[in-house]
Every structure is written in C-alpha cells, then in structure tokens.
Amino acid sequence: MERNWDLVREIMLNVRELPPRQSLRCTDVEGYDAEVVAEHMYLLEQAGLAEVTMSRSLNGPASGRVNRLTWDGHEFIDLMQSDTQWSRIKESLKERGVDFSFDALKGMAQVLVQGLISG
Known part of the structure; x- marks a missing residue:
C-alpha cells in the first residue's frame, strides 16, 4: 500500500472536527476502502500525530479508529487545513x-506560512 497524503489530511481534518470523546472509524471516511483508511490511521499513530485504536483479525481486514489528534497532530494539520495552502504545498514539492515525506510536507508548509507572514 502506498501512503496517500490526501487521505492522511482528510482523516486528520475529520478528527479535528469531532466533539470530545468521539472517534473517527475507518468506515466513516467516504471515498476510500475502509482497510486502506485503517492502515493510514495506523501510520498516523506511528508518526505520533494521533491516538489510534486498531483491531486485526486473523482472516479479516484491519479496522481502526482515531480517538484524538496529538499536539503534534494539531500543529501539523493547522499548517495544511486550507485547500489553497495544501495545493501550494504539494505543487511546491x-x-x-x-x-x-512528513518532514518535507511540514517544512514546505512552514516556509509558505513564513512567506505569508513576512508578506
């Protein structure tokens, strides 16, 4: 499976909008296979961007849910929340x-934000 940054961003944006104590299930993300979403949720946990609960059965597909974003997760998605900013980041890279990569996306986002600030 190849990492899909648009899916990563969509998961994070959806989680950020949830009320406290509510989680995003892999089946809640429209337009993507639930198992692919679950694997991307796991990647978010590995990167330290979200707290995730995963389930895996021996014969069935993986499933998961994101319980909340971490501090770093909020910082990361704050840089990428705007569709315009997200397009600029991808195009610049x-x-x-x-x-x-995670570092490249974050670094480019920070460069673009600094450019907006210094105008």
Whole structure:
C-alpha cells in the first residue's frame, strides 16, 4: 500500500472536527476502502500525530479508529487545513522534485506560512 497524503489530511481534518470523546472509524471516511483508511490511521499513530485504536483479525481486514489528534497532530494539520495552502504545498514539492515525506510536507508548509507572514 502506498501512503496517500490526501487521505492522511482528510482523516486528520475529520478528527479535528469531532466533539470530545468521539472517534473517527475507518468506515466513516467516504471515498476510500475502509482497510486502506485503517492502515493510514495506523501510520498516523506511528508518526505520533494521533491516538489510534486498531483491531486485526486473523482472516479479516484491519479496522481502526482515531480517538484524538496529538499536539503534534494539531500543529501539523493547522499548517495544511486550507485547500489553497495544501495545493501550494504539494505543487511546491513537485516543482522541486522533493519526495512527499512528513518532514518535507511540514517544512514546505512552514516556509509558505513564513512567506505569508513576512508578506
């Protein structure tokens, strides 16, 4: 499975909008296979961006839910929340031939935000 940054962003945006003590299940994300969503939820946990509960059966697909974003998760998604900003980040990385890694996305987002601030 290849990491899908648009899906990662969508999961995080959806979780951020939830009321306290409510979680996002892998079946709640429309337009994606639930098992793929569950695997991306697991990646969010590995990156320290979210608290996730995963279930795996021996013969069935993985499932999961995101319980909340971590502090770093909120910081990360705050940089990427705007559709315009998200498009700029992806386009800037493509133009420079940079791989879409967590550090590259975060770094480019910070550079673009600094440019907006210093105007």
